[in-house]
Amino acid sequence: MTADQIETLWSQFExxxxxxxxxxxxxxxxxxxxxxxxxxLQQGIIPGKLAKxxxxxxxxxxxxxxMLELARTQGRIDIEMIRALHAAVVGDDNPHCWPNSQ
Numbered sequence: 001m002t003a004d005q006i007e008t009l010w011s012q013f014e015x016x017x018x019x020x021x022x023x024x025x026x027x028x029x030x031x032x033x034x035x036x037x038x039x040x041l042q043q044g045i046i047p048g049k050l051a052k053x054x055x056x057x058x059x060x061x062x063x064x065x066x067m068l069e070l071a072r073t074q075g076r077i078d079i080e081m082i083r084a085l086h087a088a089v090v091g092d093d094n095p096h097c098w099p100n101s102q
Contacts, residue, residue, distance in 0.1 A: 006072055013068050021060035030056060055091055063088035
């Protein structure tokens, strides 16, 4: 995919983050509906739902954003990037896991 094609589709990619997160987490057994996932991504919490489902939605959005940035910059997929994506999914905010960190 060229840089121009990526830019053309970028707003659609960004708009679909909640759907991507919902679908990915649903496969893993999340109790959140699509609307609840959207609410969690916007507000952070829904009373009465499992904390792990909130965490998985938020982490999923971080990983999706990082994946889109990789596509936008056409960055190299290497072990550091794979570690960074993994860290985003599991919620590890430790800076040594992120690309370009010292």
